[in-house]
Amino acid sequence: MVGNSSISETVPASCCGPARPRDRIVTSARDLFHRHGIRGVGVEAIAEAAGTNKMTLYRHFGCKDDLIVECLQAVADEGLAMWVEIEAGHPGDHRAQLQAWVQQAANWLSADGRGCDLANAAMELTEAGHPARRLIEKCKRAHRDRLVDVCKAAGITQADLLADTLVLLLEGARVSRQSVGAEGPSAKFVRMSEAVIEAFAERGDGQRAATQD
Amino acid sequence: MVGNSSISETVPASCCGPARPRDRIVTSARDLFHRHGIRGVGVEAIAEAAGTNKMTLYRHFGCKDDLIVECLQAVADEGLAMWVEIEAGHPGDHRAQLQAWVQQAANWLSADGRGCDLANAAMELTEAGHPARRLIEKCKRAHRDRLVDVCKAAGITQADLLADTLVLLLEGARVSRQSVGAEGPSAKFVRMSEAVIEAFAERGDGQRAATQD
DNA sequence: AGACCATGTTACCGCTCAGTAACAATCGGG
DNA sequence: CCCGATTGTTACTGAGCGGTAACATGGTCT
Numbered sequence: 001m002v003g004n005s006s007i008s009e010t011v012p013a014s015c016c017g018p019a020r021p022r023d024r025i026v027t028s029a030r031d032l033f034h035r036h037g038i039r040g041v042g043v044e045a046i047a048e049a050a051g052t053n054k055m056t057l058y059r060h061f062g063c064k065d066d067l068i069v070e071c072l073q074a075v076a077d078e079g080l081a082m083w084v085e086i087e088a089g090h091p092g093d094h095r096a097q098l099q100a101w102v103q104q105a106a107n108w109l110s111a112d113g114r115g116c117d118l119a120n121a122a123m124e125l126t127e128a129g130h131p132a133r134r135l136i137e138k139c140k141r142a143h144r145d146r147l148v149d150v151c152k153a154a155g156i157t158q159a160d161l162l163a164d165t166l167v168l169l170l171e172g173a174r175v176s177r178q179s180v181g182a183e184g185p186s187a188k189f190v191r192m193s194e195a196v197i198e199a200f201a202e203r204g205d206g207q208r209a210a211t212q213d
Numbered sequence: 214m215v216g217n218s219s220i221s222e223t224v225p226a227s228c229c230g231p232a233r234p235r236d237r238i239v240t241s242a243r244d245l246f247h248r249h250g251i252r253g254v255g256v257e258a259i260a261e262a263a264g265t266n267k268m269t270l271y272r273h274f275g276c277k278d279d280l281i282v283e284c285l286q287a288v289a290d291e292g293l294a295m296w297v298e299i300e301a302g303h304p305g306d307h308r309a310q311l312q313a314w315v316q317q318a319a320n321w322l323s324a325d326g327r328g329c330d331l332a333n334a335a336m337e338l339t340e341a342g343h344p345a346r347r348l349i350e351k352c353k354r355a356h357r358d359r360l361v362d363v364c365k366a367a368g369i370t371q372a373d374l375l376a377d378t379l380v381l382l383l384e385g386a387r388v389s390r391q392s393v394g395a396e397g398p399s400a401k402f403v404r405m406s407e408a409v410i411e412a413f414a415e416r417g418d419g420q421r422a423a424t425q426d
Numbered sequence: 427a428g429a430c431c432a433t434g435t436t437a438c439c440g441c442t443c444a445g446t447a448a449c450a451a452t453c454g455g456g
Numbered sequence: 457c458c459c460g461a462t463t464g465t466t467a468c469t470g471a472g473c474g475g476t477a478a479c480a481t482g483g484t485c486t
Contacts, residue, residue, distance in 0.1 A: 056463060064444065124250055
């Protein structure tokens with residue numbers, strides 16, 4: 001458990017002015033949950049990292065679970081924003097969008113060794129009907145469906161299978177990195193993903209049977 | 214956190230005789246850790262589930278961390294035993310051993326939705342130098358190396374890449390199952406794995422370029 | 427029988443947790 | 457300038473945690 005003392009401040013006092021306490025709390029909570037796990041962080045530590053106190057936290061979030069849901073929702077929103085960015089960066093070129101997704105996934109992998117917040121939360125929140133579980137499932141499903149759409153739009157016939165394969169490779173890479181580090185199997189994620197995409201494109205792409213860019 | 218009351222007994226009183234308390238404690242601890250997470254189970258609950266008490270637990274394990282390490286070691290041992298079983302089941306036929314590994318992985322997937330205890334522990338035990346982390350890393354690395362050996366023995370040239378791909382697919386399937394359930398991408402794990410093995414065998418197998426069993 | 431050792435029982439310690447009450451300070455808008 | 461809403465401060469509750477002390481019980485071997 002993270003003690004109340006000597007927590008590396010999420011909001012380093014110098015810049016804790018602009019945002020309202022509520023936003024700072026979510027920001028700090030996300031950071032601490034990510035680094036130490038949800039069950040490894042107490043609300044007091046969150047409030048302190050946000051430059052505020054427990055009372056203010058409980059005025060904005062009725063209980064810790066509500067704060068957890070809000071944090072995970074923020075993660076989900078960033079996931080949606082990623083898709084918007086990818087589409088904006090490669091309008092119409094769905095094959096390039098796929099490659100951009102792989103690149104974005106690689107960025108997540110190289111960011112740190114703490115895996116996906118949603119997957120981690122699904123592991124930690126073992127209570128059957130926890131409100132966060134629905135959100136996690138919906139978000140993961142949406143991400144997968146979106147990837148299917150891009151694969152379909154890229155002309156891949158077995159779009160479902162390719163998308164599911166890429167999802168498992170990414171999910172596996174993020175969890176593997178937590179166990180054996182960045183030099184383990186996850187180091188080859190990009191190579192694997194591009195090879196799989198290539199294999200599916202060769203097999204089931206009508207209009208570009210021989211080209212490969 | 215799991216309360217002290219109403220825990221479904223791991224050792225249902227009717228059969229809590231034979232094994233010594235120490236073994237019952239490890240068995241119960243593994244089960245509870247698996248189902249509720251390490252941080253979600255208190256030592257009192259473990260002792261109660263094992264049909265004994267906290268004092269006896271602490272006489273065998275100096276602290277909770279020691280018990281955690283022992284439990285993870287037991288998981289690692291079972292992993293080794295799996296390899297022995299696979300080799301014994303298909304002596305000399307390394308391609309069949311690969312298929313047996315896929316089948317065993319599928320069994321893990323269908324067992325329950327709680328993922329790999331080692332990977333879960335790596336997620337929960339965020340403390341940098343926790344004694345369990347070395348064990349987890351060593352075991353995961355050994356599993357991967359063993360898979361590489363089988364791939365090599367099966368005549369696959371890019372054995373490293375195939376083994377790493379299979380590792381990521383399995384790791385991803387187990388974590389995905391926790392988020393979106395058994396009907397998600399993890400449902401296609403066997404199909405994906407066999408397809409990947411096939412692809413690597415076709416590409417880099419000298420003596421059986423056309424056969425496919 | 428006696429000694430020993432593993433186990434059971436109860437009570438306790440200090441700590442942290444999630445969550446609350448009561449009151450003081452601050453700050454922006456009329 | 458003053459009112460009301462937001463925030464800060466302190467102290468507290470009840471519970472669970474990991475871990476320990478002291479003592480009672482039971483079996484086992486000599």
